[in-house]
């Protein structure tokens with residue numbers, strides 16, 4: 659099925675080695691990391707679609723791959739799905755190299771591309787059955803698997819419906835079903851929520867979370883950090899082929915939060931309190947508005963506690979303190995620069 663790797667010339671490719679037995683068969687390396695990119699590069703002429711990207715995703719985790727248009731998300735996912743080859747570096751799925759063991763990778767991976775493909779005239783059951791057969795499922799096992807997948811994706815009521823009559827949301831469910839049909843350990847989902855209405859997005863999120871809870875490792879791409887924040891255990895932010903940040907959403911938010919806005923309500927002498935605050939290095943942009951003193955604060959939570967103690971020890975009546983955290987959109991805009999290639 660995944661046969662269009664021949665668009666890459668052999669000279670483009672530098673392979674990394676998978677451990678092998680004496681007879682040459684690959685050894686399955688049991689690891690907590692079910693997806694791993696190691697110094698992955700993919701160049702198209704002068705375009706560096708993917709440049710030296712490394713990260714790993716733990717078994718049973720959902721990893722959000724986030725970046726603007728043209729960032730290199732689809733290119734990396736196509737390499738993981740063995741539809742393309744890296745120029746340098748390697749990627750591993752469930753311990754197997756996409757370069758050395760693509761067949762083994764395909765059996766362990768379900769890929770949901772960003773477009774549906776051309777199967778307009780078959781019905782939903784025929785569609786899933788076709789892919790089940792392509793993956794070598796036979797007899798009772800195939801029937802049971804089809805039933806489970808249709809039930810899980812909520813497509814059982816549409817078994818007889820031709821694909822050309824499906825809504826976008828239903829097509830996405832069916833596409834997810836196709837990627838799941840051979841019960842892979844790893845799911846690669848390229849912008850599965852694009853074009854879905856809010857309810858369908860929520861349902862998709864629930865399905866993905868449930869798959870991870872059942873032990874599947876999921877890599878999912880999106881342009882939108884907020885869309886992924888709730889369901890992902892960790893995220894990677896990519897732009898112009900480079901990985902700019904990786905970690906949990908909270909970690910990235912914390913790392914990138916170089917400053918935040920603080921508002922302190924002082925019951926009397928707010929202007930004098932502002933004078934006092936102006937002597938602290940981590941305070942800038944002070945504004946006094948009645949009892950409120952607003953400013954940018956570049957310290958951590960301990961510095962914040964020290965600042966309040968200092969005001970109180972100087973006799974100011976601190977009544978309220980409000981800290982405005984940067985939103986995920988703020989973080990995304992701060993991390994990326996809006997560069998397009």
Ligand SMILES: Nc1ncnc2c1ncn2[C@@H]1O[C@H](COP(=O)(O)OP(=O)(O)OP(=O)(O)O)[C@@H](O)[C@H]1O
Nearest residue numbers: 702705707725726727728729730731732733734999
């Ligand atoms: N087959 C190709 N030939 C030439 N350039 C390509 C090819 N595939 C991708 N590119 C280029 O590589 C860069 C990364 O593209 P890619 O599709 O991976 O980005 P993306 O992050 O998935 O973007 P989007 O969110 O718009 O889908 C872009 O500049 C794109 O034009």
